[in-house]
Amino acid sequence: xxxxxxxxxxxxxxxxxxxxxxxxxxxxxxxxxxxxxxxxxxxxxxxxxxxxxxxxxxxxxxxxxxxxxxxxxxxxxxxxxxxxxxxxxxxxxxxxxxxxxxxxxxxxxxxxxxxxxxxxxxxxxxxxxxxxxxxxxxxxxxxxxxxxxxxxxxxxxxxxxxxxxxxxxxxxxxxxxxxxxxxxxxxxxxxxxxxxxxxxxxxxxxxxxxxxxxxxxxxxxxxxxxxxxxxxxxxxxxxxxxxxxxxxxxxxxxxxxxxxxxxxxxxxxxxxxxxxxxxxxxxxxxxxxxxxxxxxxxxxxxxxxxxxxxxxxxxxxxxxxxxxxxxxxxxxxxxxxxxxxxxxxxxxxxxxxxxxxxxxxxxxxxxxxxxxxxxxxxxxxxxxxxxxxxxxxxxxxxxxxxxxxxxxxxxxxxxxxxxxxxxxxxxxxxxxxxxxxxxxxxxxxxxxxxxxxxxxxxxxxxxxxxxxxxxxxxxxxxxxxxxxxxxxxxx
Numbered sequence: 402x403x404x405x406x407x408x409x410x411x412x413x414x415x416x417x418x419x420x421x422x423x424x425x426x427x428x429x430x431x432x433x434x435x436x437x438x439x440x441x442x443x444x445x446x447x448x449x450x451x452x453x454x455x456x457x458x459x460x461x462x463x464x465x466x467x468x469x470x471x472x473x474x475x476x477x478x479x480x481x482x483x484x485x486x487x488x489x490x491x492x493x494x495x496x497x498x499x500x501x502x503x504x505x506x507x508x509x510x511x512x513x514x515x516x517x518x519x520x521x522x523x524x525x526x527x528x529x530x531x532x533x534x535x536x537x538x539x540x541x542x543x544x545x546x547x548x549x550x551x552x553x554x555x556x557x558x559x560x561x562x563x564x565x566x567x568x569x570x571x572x573x574x575x576x577x578x579x580x581x582x583x584x585x586x587x588x589x590x591x592x593x594x595x596x597x598x599x600x601x602x603x604x605x606x607x608x609x610x611x612x613x614x615x616x617x618x619x620x621x622x623x624x625x626x627x628x629x630x631x632x633x634x635x636x637x638x639x640x641x642x643x644x645x646x647x648x649x650x651x652x653x654x655x656x657x658x659x660x661x662x663x664x665x666x667x668x669x670x671x672x673x674x675x676x677x678x679x680x681x682x683x684x685x686x687x688x689x690x691x692x693x694x695x696x697x698x699x700x701x702x703x704x705x706x707x708x709x710x711x712x713x714x715x716x717x718x719x720x721x722x723x724x725x726x727x728x729x730x731x732x733x734x735x736x737x738x739x740x741x742x743x744x745x746x747x748x749x750x751x752x753x754x755x756x757x758x759x760x761x762x763x764x765x766x767x768x769x770x771x772x773x774x775x776x777x778x779x780x781x782x783x784x785x786x787x788x789x790x791x792x793x794x795x796x797x798x799x800x801x802x803x804x805x806x807x808x809x810x811x812x813x814x815x816x817x818x819x820x821x822x823x824x825x826x827x828x829x830x831x832x833x834x835x836x837x838x839x840x841x842x843x844x845x846x847x848x849x850x851x852x853x854x855x856x857x858x859x860x861x862x863x864x865x866x867x868x869x870x871x872x873x874x875x876x877x878x879x880x881x882x883x884x885x886x887x888x889x890x891x892x
Contacts (some may be wrong), residue, residue: 405848406837407464407471407631410830411478411562412457412639413499413661414708418459419830420467421837423846425646427830429466431459438496443503443743443752446496449484453569457626458564464627474570474624475635477642477836479661480585483537485548485610486565488558491573497562498537501661501701501743504609505536506752508852517603524590524597524674531744531752532699534561535587535604537670542606555609563636564612567621570633573877577613580692584684589614591673591684594692616687617641618843635840639832640664641685646835647800647826648857650850655796656833659805662746663703663778664787667696667794678788681749688842696792698747698785702740704805706774709742716767724810727772731815732867733875735760735770736884738757738777742809748788749887753890757886778805779815780879785817800824802831809861816863818872825847825861834842 403422409416414437420428433455438446464471481500486493498504512518516528527533538559542549551557560568564578583589583596588606590597596611615621621633637645640658644666649655652670657663666685673682673694685695707720717723743756758773786796792813801823805811816823828834840848865872 403659404841404844405467405471406635406840407474408758408833408837409456409476410461410607410639410759410833411452411473411476411566413479413501416452416455416459417833418456418463420463420469420471420834421834423841425826425828425834425838428469429463430830431462431466433459441504443506445499445501445717445743447482447499449486449493449497449565452497453532453566456566460627461741470629471631472846473634473840475836476563476566476633477637477639477832478566480561480582480638480640481532481534481537482562483541483559484562484565485538485557485559486568487551488556491568494548494557495541498534498541500532502537503531503744503752504828505531505540506744508539512603520585521600522675524592524600525584525587526675527592528679528681528750529651532746532749533585533587535606538606541606552607552610555607556613557610559610560612567633567636568870569867570624570626571622572625577621579617579619580684580687581614581617581638581641582636583614585638587751591682591694611878618688618839620843633724634843635836635838636687637836637839639685640697640717641667641695642832642835644668644685644800644835645838646831646833647802647844648850648854649800650854656800656802656831657804659703659778659801661703661705663700663781663785665782665789665799667789667796669694669696674792676788676792676794678791679750680785680788680792681747688839691855694713696789696794698788700778700781700785701743701746703778703781704803705742706738706740706777707805709740710771710774714770716770716771720804723771723775724808726768730768730772733773733775734769735762736765736773738770738773739882739886740774740777741886745883748784749883751887754886759880759882759885775808775811776814778811779818780876782815783818783848783876796821798822798824802826802829809863812861812863813866816865817867818876820865820869820872823863824859825863826837827858827860
């Protein structure tokens with residue numbers, strides 16, 4: 402008898418729900434965007450109840466479309482985004498502070514000056530940056546009236562989005578998270594696999610607000626909001642979920658996801674790598690007591706650059722237009738966009754950097770801006786690959802996914818700049834499917850990774866067609882643009 406999972410994919414700009422069968426095929430899917438809030442320069446917020454209501458609506462629609470009974474719920478989610486809520490009422494004390502938010506940059510700089518970054522990196526695998534949850538929690542407890550007092554009294558709960566959704570799905574019965582999301586907070590020791598008291602003290606955060614940490618395939622509670630009780634059995638941060646969905650189960654296998662941002666992740670096996678190239682060591686997943694680690698590079702703006710083309714400067718009406726328009730001009734058209742709208746991530750970690758356009762002439766058109774935006778994503782990925790090389794890692798092949806993987810012009814240019822082969826799966830819903838696979842393992846629908854790997858199919862391959870010399874010339878020009886951006890931003 403066929404088994405099905407209700408897979409929740411809660412992203413930065415939209416919530417989705419999919420019903421997935423045991424082969425990883427999507428039976429039904431619904432999606433709903435929600436409001437992005439920018440209160441000040443560099444600040445990004447979401448209304449937590451918007452996230453919950455769009456998720457609930459998508460669940461109801463996906464179940465209605467599929468007309469099947471599901472065995473379990475799985476969750477993959479935007480990571481680091483921080484919510485603090487009242488344990489009694491369930492009401493958030495403030496908007497969710499999104500992973501892109503840079504309001505705590507000066508606070509992080511102060512901690513760096515005091516010499517704490519090495520300690521944080523050693524314990525958590527992360528760098529000291531506003532990207533991660535700890536400084537966001539500190540800001541909430543410091544700036545929201547009475548929040549610190551209520552937290553000290555044990556009356557508040559913190560969660561990344563997975564934890565907030567679990568709380569809502571179980572009607573306040575379960576306050577928990579999984580190791581992958583915990584590993585993105587700057588409060589979780591990835592070696593001892595516990596919340597770290599020294600880090601809690603450093604960020605002045607009471608332990609009482611933290612969720613219980615579970616494995617990625619585990620029992621996270623029961624949802625009674627639908628026609629029958631449904632256990633929540635699989636939880637992963639979205640990039641770790643994509644790693645699982647891409648079947649990168651062996652050390653040395655890598656995937657790169659192109660959603661709002663770009664996230665290159667490499668499975669490093671049973672031991673974390675402390676990066677010398679300013680990349681992140683993180684937990685890939687935990688299953689049956691075994692913890693797998695990953696090395697990750699994060700660029701904050703990928704698909705968000707295309708969203709800016711559509712909603713910001715309105716030179717396109719839909720993302721689909723970009724592929725055909727980019728095909729109309731040469732790779733080396735002279736215009737470079739550095740899309741550091743919310744600072745630069747790895748390997749620069751410059752929270753105050755801002756976006757810039759270089760090479761404009763009287764002949765420049767929308768086509769130049771569109772192509773340059775797509776190309777910036779490839780250049781940023783090359784930055785991450787170069788950083789991995791500093792850690793002694795040479796990639797020959799990368800699996801790609803996310804919405805932008807469907808833009809074959811962008812993927813071909815990516816292959817050119819990286820000078821590696823790319824593999825695109827038949828099913829690009831890798832994050833949702835990856836989390837669903839974890840729920841299937843917990844439900845014994847599949848017994849191990851070997852059974853899951855047998856299901857993998859590719860739909861496209863991209864190999865370099867320009868020479869390494871040509872690729873390097875373009876990349877050198879990108880590097881010049883980035884350095885000019887850093888100078889301009891006074892970082």
